[in-house]
Amino acid sequence: DLLLREHKLGEDYFTSVQSLTYLVTVENKLLNLLEEHLDFFRGIDPEFEHYLYGWFEEHLTAVENPESYVSNPITSYQLIKRLTVDWMDTRSAIIEKAPANFTDELKKEIEPYFPGVSDLNGAVHGISFLCSVYTMSFADFMQGRFLDRQYNVSLSVFDVLEMTYVSLTNHRIINACLMSIELLYRDDYPLQVLQESIGLFESVMNALNATGNSKMSNALSNLLYRKFRKESLPEKPERVLQNDYIRKQRDIMEKIQNKEQRNKVLEEDSKEMVIEDFKRFCAFCKYPNFSRSILNKNLSCRYKTDLPFLKLSPLKMEELNLDPLVALYHDTISDKEIQLLKDAAIPQMQRAVVVNHDKESHQEAGQNYSDSRISETAWLNEGDDPRLDVVLDNLNVRMAMMTSRRIMTSESLQVNNYGLGGYFSPHYDALYYSPAFLKPNDLDNREATIMFYMSDVEQGGSTVFLDLQLVVPPQKGAALFWYNLKSDRSVDMDTLHGACPVLVGSKWVCNKWIHRFADEHSSSIPQTALIPS
């Protein structure tokens, strides 16, 4: 019997790939229950039986490898859709006639674990977000073509109709329009499907007109007219191909390669700046080869051997930037250790929050859910489990060896798993970076960050340092180190960084935020760390 996790009211599944894998279990339970009563349903509706077989077949693909199934945004969305809108339709068709023991078990054991509307909204928004950050046309996306790779999955006409509806009801009207247009350019379905959805297209056109997009509305209406008259459609509008987005990103890339231009970009007012930052962030996510570390000949890779223990087991250090220092240490955590950390984290994972830096009222600065960070986190403390403690102790020693400094105060280890289109928009790890916050001797700020990559990511998910023009793709087992503060403990404003949206894969990282290093000499670092194996 498969275990269901505790599902708290209002909790979302789409915010981590780890949670999404639970939905495969939920679907499994539902299908098992339906199968138990198959004789009954067979008797009342042969069409339903046919539908059920199709569903079983798709579910078999999902159970083969649940994590990989939900690591792909298309199949992940389809799973959520099956358990929300599709299930609501099915349910209303059968629930009246269903036997009491079926209904009882359904309501008590299965439906409380179902995803909700916020999951469907989150999935659709995640997909639109992926398309815009990576400048993929929706036409390519729905056929399973993500950047240069073709996946053996695709969105059906009904999937896209639902996405259009969801986008419209969430006031993402341009997205709804782009999706509608792409539907019209498909010809793998009977015209009747469109005729039945005419109300949806009318609503999209009304919403476009109401928001001053009458040109797009007219274009959509024209295409619909031609489609219904079975006339051939004109070439797709440029906007739909999204070539203009790609061109804009290239322009920005050229600008920031050129120092004078870059300073001009930096001089713009702060609101523009935020948008500009985000565009630069997207450009680096899409074009990781623009990373400057690739060109910098002053950087080196070397064995770090400056402590006695490291003479036996050197750390493999790769410099990525010199001022401020950003270094990647390879093979710092083993697969076994990673598994232990994940096992300890999974039962405690909760949707990630961000610290709210409200300029007016620092006192009220709180923690909030935010669309700028789609992931789930857990904090791991010592003392809960002796096997975990061994790993945490060893990581602490290894981190001291990376820095050659003993760690005095730090936060617990934070484990993080990203969701569908999950990312973290550009931010500073240092907590107090606005001028009003700069206390000269603030010992409580996050002096340094060490982040362990606990997985590879098939596509997307790189860490980007915007001002250092540095892109770091996740590498399982490696640890990224950098200082957030300068030697006078002021925040190093060059450390602005973010995590690119995960396109395909499940991205796991864990963060250690070091507040203060000990003043003593490095010889006080314990020398008993186990070599990761």
Ligand SMILES: O=C(O)CCC(=O)C(=O)O
């Ligand atoms: O996941 C990443 O690549 C970066 C995460 C990060 O910056 C953070 O958690 O503060």
Ligand SMILES: [Fe+2]
């Ligand atoms: Fe960060």
